[in-house]
Amino acid sequence: MKYAIEVRGLKKSFGEVHALDGVDLAAAPGTVLGVLGPNGAGKTTAVRVMSTLTKPDAGTARVLGLDVAKEAAQVRQRIGLTGQYAGLDPNLSGEQNLVLVARLLGASRRQAKTRANELLERFDLAHAATRAASRYSGGMRRRLDLAASIVRRPEVLFLDEPTTGLDPKSRNGLWEVVRELVAAGTTVLLTTQYLEEADQLADSIAVIDTGRVIASGSPAQLKRAVGGRVLRLSPARPEAAPQLVQLLAADFDARNEDGAVIVPIAHTGEAQAVMARVGRAGIDLTAFGLHEPTLDEVFLQLTGHRTRNDEPVKEMAA
Numbered sequence: 001m002k003y004a005i006e007v008r009g010l011k012k013s014f015g016e017v018h019a020l021d022g023v024d025l026a027a028a029p030g031t032v033l034g035v036l037g038p039n040g041a042g043k044t045t046a047v048r049v050m051s052t053l054t055k056p057d058a059g060t061a062r063v064l065g066l067d068v069a070k071e072a073a074q075v076r077q078r079i080g081l082t083g084q085y086a087g088l089d090p091n092l093s094g095e096q097n098l099v100l101v102a103r104l105l106g107a108s109r110r111q112a113k114t115r116a117n118e119l120l121e122r123f124d125l126a127h128a129a130t131r132a133a134s135r136y137s138g139g140m141r142r143r144l145d146l147a148a149s150i151v152r153r154p155e156v157l158f159l160d161e162p163t164t165g166l167d168p169k170s171r172n173g174l175w176e177v178v179r180e181l182v183a184a185g186t187t188v189l190l191t192t193q194y195l196e197e198a199d200q201l202a203d204s205i206a207v208i209d210t211g212r213v214i215a216s217g218s219p220a221q222l223k224r225a226v227g228g229r230v231l232r233l234s235p236a237r238p239e240a241a242p243q244l245v246q247l248l249a250a251d252f253d254a255r256n257e258d259g260a261v262i263v264p265i266a267h268t269g270e271a272q273a274v275m276a277r278v279g280r281a282g283i284d285l286t287a288f289g290l291h292e293p294t295l296d297e298v299f300l301q302l303t304g305h306r307t308r309n310d311e312p313v314k315e316m317a318a
């Protein structure tokens, strides 16, 4: 099997809205595919199709070689999914929820309890093991939802914005869990609004906008494809930043970011031209440097949007 996830020409419309307009995706076994895109790009719709929850209008999605539309039951047995909260019972405690999932998957009472407690520990929920899930905070529910999706290690795991609304410690914890699962052979598809997360975890990235894949490749390839590097100038006086931007505006796409001026450049000759102009204008700098673009900058350039928009954590369906 070349790909654990293989999607071709996927289309899905809701009335006038083409949520998916011919999406192709592929992930080799044991790798992480990051799916990035602004709000409404079609990420959740794609995840819902791949995890058998929604039927596509056209195109095919294969998971572990199985057709998700025709062999949905078999696909469901071998995947994990989070982001829906569908499996959790808000009236049960965290521990009871995980024991229930383990029992449904065929574990003995004792095995189920052991696994539940391991996971509660792992996701920093041991202190709230006996509290009803309805009384968990948003971040705690999200962690419980994640724990439930890996009670049995899935062969393919779909994570729809797994760390939105998590604090940095929980986010790092989740990254660690993902790395362990992948090391053990799981293939992970994750959507995220955090480009650092994609940079940290993903072997390959697909950028989606308005239902289409507009760029794909490894994080390094995407950074290279967008081209060039960025020159970052830190003026000695922060008030000089707007003046610098204006000075360069005619020839460069300079912008002011918190008192530093960021100038995308195509080649080093341009950097020299910028520095010469700054010198002639007599603006003092405390620092300057050439950098690879960050994935944030790549994303901005590709889609014209910034991604980070810390939405509130979606509530668990009661």
Ligand SMILES: Nc1ncnc2c1ncn2[C@@H]1O[C@H](COP(=O)(O)OP(=O)(O)OP(=O)(O)O)[C@@H](O)[C@H]1O
Residues within 6 Å of the ligand: 014, 017, 018, 019, 037, 038, 039, 040, 041, 042, 043, 044, 045, 046
């Ligand atoms: N059940 C539905 N009924 C009608 N329209 C829908 C439905 N689900 C999704 N859409 C529309 O399809 C488009 C894609 O939505 P989707 O939820 O897949 O985006 P997303 O990339 O996950 O966005 P976000 O980053 O906000 O989670 C949006 O325009 C959305 O309004």
Ligand SMILES: [Mg+2]
Residues within 6 Å of the ligand: 043, 044, 045, 160
């Ligand atoms: Mg979504």
